[in-house]
Amino acid sequence: MGDLIEIVVAKYNYWIYITLMMIGLYAMIVKNNLVKKIVGMNIFQTAIILYYVSTGAKRGATIPILEHGHDGHAHVIHAADYINPLPHVLMLTAIVVSVATLGVALALAIRIYHRYNTLEEDEILAQIREK
Amino acid sequence: MSQQYPALLVIVPLLSAFMISGAGWVNKRLCFPIAVAALGVAAYSCIGLLLRVLDEGVIVYKLGGWDPPVGIAYYVDHLNGLVLAVVSVVAFLNLIACKKSIEQEFPEKTGPFYTLYVLMVTGLLGIVVTGDAFNLYVLLEIAALTGYGLLAMGEERAPLAALNYLYMGTIGACFYLLGVGYLYIVTGSLNMVDIAHILPDLYQSKAVLAAFIICMVGVWLKMAFFPLHAWLPNAYTYAPSAASSLIAPLVTKVMIYVMIRLILTVFTPEFAFNVLAVSKPIVWLAVIAIVMGAILALAERNLKKMLTYVIVAEVGYMVGGAWLGNRAGMTGAILHIVNDALMTLCVFLVVGNIVYKLKGYAFEDLKGLVRKMPFTMGAFVIGALSIIGVPPTCGFFSKWYLISGAIQAGQYAFMVALLFSSLVNVVLFFRVIEICYYEPFSEDHGHGHDHHPEPMAEAPLTMLVPLFIVAAGLVLVGIYTGDIVNKIIEFAIPKGIV
Numbered sequence: 001m002g003d004l005i006e007i008v009v010a011k012y013n014y015w016i017y018i019t020l021m022m023i024g025l026y027a028m029i030v031k032n033n034l035v036k037k038i039v040g041m042n043i044f045q046t047a048i049i050l051y052y053v054s055t056g057a058k059r060g061a062t063i064p065i066l067e068h069g070h071d072g073h074a075h076v077i078h079a080a081d082y083i084n085p086l087p088h089v090l091m092l093t094a095i096v097v098s099v100a101t102l103g104v105a106l107a108l109a110i111r112i113y114h115r116y117n118t119l120e121e122d123e124i125l126a127q128i129r130e131k
Numbered sequence: 132m133s134q135q136y137p138a139l140l141v142i143v144p145l146l147s148a149f150m151i152s153g154a155g156w157v158n159k160r161l162c163f164p165i166a167v168a169a170l171g172v173a174a175y176s177c178i179g180l181l182l183r184v185l186d187e188g189v190i191v192y193k194l195g196g197w198d199p200p201v202g203i204a205y206y207v208d209h210l211n212g213l214v215l216a217v218v219s220v221v222a223f224l225n226l227i228a229c230k231k232s233i234e235q236e237f238p239e240k241t242g243p244f245y246t247l248y249v250l251m252v253t254g255l256l257g258i259v260v261t262g263d264a265f266n267l268y269v270l271l272e273i274a275a276l277t278g279y280g281l282l283a284m285g286e287e288r289a290p291l292a293a294l295n296y297l298y299m300g301t302i303g304a305c306f307y308l309l310g311v312g313y314l315y316i317v318t319g320s321l322n323m324v325d326i327a328h329i330l331p332d333l334y335q336s337k338a339v340l341a342a343f344i345i346c347m348v349g350v351w352l353k354m355a356f357f358p359l360h361a362w363l364p365n366a367y368t369y370a371p372s373a374a375s376s377l378i379a380p381l382v383t384k385v386m387i388y389v390m391i392r393l394i395l396t397v398f399t400p401e402f403a404f405n406v407l408a409v410s411k412p413i414v415w416l417a418v419i420a421i422v423m424g425a426i427l428a429l430a431e432r433n434l435k436k437m438l439t440y441v442i443v444a445e446v447g448y449m450v451g452g453a454w455l456g457n458r459a460g461m462t463g464a465i466l467h468i469v470n471d472a473l474m475t476l477c478v479f480l481v482v483g484n485i486v487y488k489l490k491g492y493a494f495e496d497l498k499g500l501v502r503k504m505p506f507t508m509g510a511f512v513i514g515a516l517s518i519i520g521v522p523p524t525c526g527f528f529s530k531w532y533l534i535s536g537a538i539q540a541g542q543y544a545f546m547v548a549l550l551f552s553s554l555v556n557v558v559l560f561f562r563v564i565e566i567c568y569y570e571p572f573s574e575d576h577g578h579g580h581d582h583h584p585e586p587m588a589e590a591p592l593t594m595l596v597p598l599f600i601v602a603a604g605l606v607l608v609g610i611y612t613g614d615i616v617n618k619i620i621e622f623a624i625p626k627g628i629v
Contacts, residue, residue, distance in 0.1 A: 097272045111290040
């Protein structure tokens with residue numbers, strides 16, 4: 001039991017992202033309303049973004065901007081003093097992708113609403129079956 | 132000029148997409164020539180690149196002059212040189228073939244359609260050419276997002292089907308991204324070649340195993356590998372014919388390329404086939420995919436939907452072939468990427484022509500069609516023979532390699548599944564051919580006019596000529612299979628795989 005708590009506490013960023021991801025997946029599978037599914041999908045994507053961001057973080061580190069000395073010589077740089085900027089930069093792109101996905105998904109939901117006058121999946125399927 | 136081919140094949144379509152979008156506001160008739168020019172340049176660069184690779188070997192193109200692993204590099208070797216040429220040529224031919232049907236199906240939206248079309252081809256070419264794992268994710272999403280838009284432009288049920296595809300596609304891409312994240316935290320690199328150099332010391336790491344599983348599941352979702360195929364049939368069936376004949380041949384095939392690239396370059400065959408003992412279970416999954424795809428296709432009474440299930444079965448062929456873990460199987464899988472792209476394009480162009488003339492694609496609509504559209508149906512027969520696997524069409528040869536790979540690996544179930552699927556394909560396609568050739572045309576509803584010869588109402592020449600080129604290509608690729616295998620695919624597979 002003690003081991004388990006240690007694992008959870010030491011790697012809490014992973015547990016948070018997995019929990020969020022599962023919440024998103026649950027919403028996508030179980031929810032009946034199309035917009036709720038889309039929100040679940042967005043939670044799913046955000047979980048992965050949080051995971052990436054957390055991998056770049058370090059305890060006691062600062063933002064990765066190098067300060068140059070007055071006489072033009074750079075100070076000695078310790079990588080441990082700076083957080084890793086690469087995952088953060090990657091996630092800028094991933095955030096753009098997830099916003100674009102959300103936009104496309106909501107646009108499709110609007111098209112669906114115009115055709116069936118509802119966003120509840122069971123009602124849409126019932127209408128399709130009637131035809 | 133030829134030094135810049137790897138950049139041109141992505142940048143020209145990308146910038147042209149914006150130009151088409153702008154030109155759509157000024158004059159809709161400008162859109163099509165710009166799209167043709169853009170994809171023409173892309174196809175020219177891809178073929179030029181393939182010829183250069185044949186001469187010089189692997190080409191590394193550093194974007195912005197930054198050395199890998201810091202910068203993003205494009206690697207072109209025999210494997211993706213071949214896939215690039217196929218993707219660009221298929222997209223180009225389909226664009227020309229579909230001009231009329233695009234104008235007929237949504238005359239007001241031609242500008243947006245061509246924009247999305249060219250952007251999607253950009254994404255697909257980028258996926259194939261890139262050597263950076265994260266770059267691949269971004270291009271994957273470009274191809275996917277434009278694909279959702281294109282598919283949703285279809286009939287009444289298209290938006291719902293596209294939304295379902297969007298859910299599944301997003302989960303797939305996110306899984307791939309997550310897998311890349313795991314690889315990044317253990318290797319500190321995103322460059323595929325660099326990752327492959329660092330990984331051998333880490334083969335026992337659980338994070339690498341997790342990365343491998345998550346990446347594979349993500350890619351399988353995207354390629355509609357059997358239990359994860361549920362989004363594909365509806366999305367492709369209800370799509371406009373121009374979109375389905377672009378997406379059906381290319382998207383699943385490009386994802387199979389990604390899987391093969393992950394096996395061969397990123398995780399290395401040593402890890403995939405020797406360290407992990409997963410080849411057998413995955414080939415079994417492929418067996419189930421092939422059998423189920425064939426059975427589900429039999430249940431359909433609708434030509435387009437039947438073809439979508441044939442695609443599900445074909446995905447099983449390629450996944451199984453790649454995972455046999457021997458040279459013949461891998462050769463078969465890579466050859467089948469080429470062949471299946473052409474075969475699927477051929478039959479979907481036929482469906483496009485039928486929809487253009489008849490506005491329907493259920494089996495009842497096809498009665499007596501051969502008298503009405505003899506040339507289209509002639510091409511359909513060639514495509515059908517190729518999917519069944521009759522020599523000298525190309526489908527026979529890739530199936531031959533896959534079966535001999537299965538025998539070498541001792542995976543007899545895979546061999547049986549391939550033969551079973553071929554038999555089912557015979558039933559499927561001869562059922563369609565029988566309806567088209569022997570049942571009377573149904574327009575007069577049996578009022579006793581059976582003896583009147585039906586007037587010929589063939590699709591326009593712009594649709595027929597690309598279809599004939601593809602149909603001829605099926606036979607030519609079949610005849611030159613030996614050259615393709617000996618000169619290209621032989622070098623695409625690392626020496627370690629025997």
